Amino acid sequence: MAIDPHVLTTLKPQPYADLRGQVRDGDILLCSATDSVSRLIRWATKSPWSHVAIAYRLDEIDRVLVLECVEKIGVRAVPLSTFIARTSSGVHPYPGRILLARHAAMAAKSRSRPWTKMAAFAFERLGDRFSAGEILKIGLRIAIGRFRRKMPRHLGPKDEYICSEYVARCFHAIGVEIPWDGLGFVAPADIANAPRVEAVALFRT
Secondary structure, three states: OOOOOOOOHOOOOOOHHHHHOOOOOOOOOEEEOHHHHHHHHHHOOOOOOOEEEEEEEEHHHOOEEEEEEOOEEEEEEOOOOOOOOHHOOOOOOOOOEEEEEEEHHHHHHHHHHHHHHHHHHHOOOOOOOOOOHHHHHHHHHHHHOOOEOOOHHHHHOOOOHHHHHHHHHHHOOOOOOOOOEEOOOOOOHHHHHOOOOEEEEEEEE
């Protein structure tokens, strides 16, 4: 079932230490923040969701990583503890709320360990930095989304993504499609509205 935005106010925020053990490979982190870029995404999508990332456990070294795509930096991996403490630009404490969510397909596919294909795609993109032209393309996709225009093919993502396009491509790698209307860009709201994505818990930030 799609995630009702009211979970941001109805779920009780829980400490990182209480939720860390619940995080699974491929879990989704949906953010609702108030910094300038987040406000732009929320304006463009008319939703409370401004950012999205995916989680990956490294139990061998007792770490939980977050894989995300952020403006000016591109694709990176950060510890979950860092992700919930500050924004990619260093704003601390995190100016908003972070929801732990899960796509039902991950549990259904867990017997065949689909995460390896998702991880292969996700980690291949680590360190990719965006050029000025790529950042401009991303900005144009956001603007097109706000005004509900069909995405021109030449503006579609190739090796540059906004956060939600990156997450959607990670799920595509294991045959899970995130529904969207083809207007503008795949947004954080599209991830939240996917029929098989459910809220798990709300982090205290």
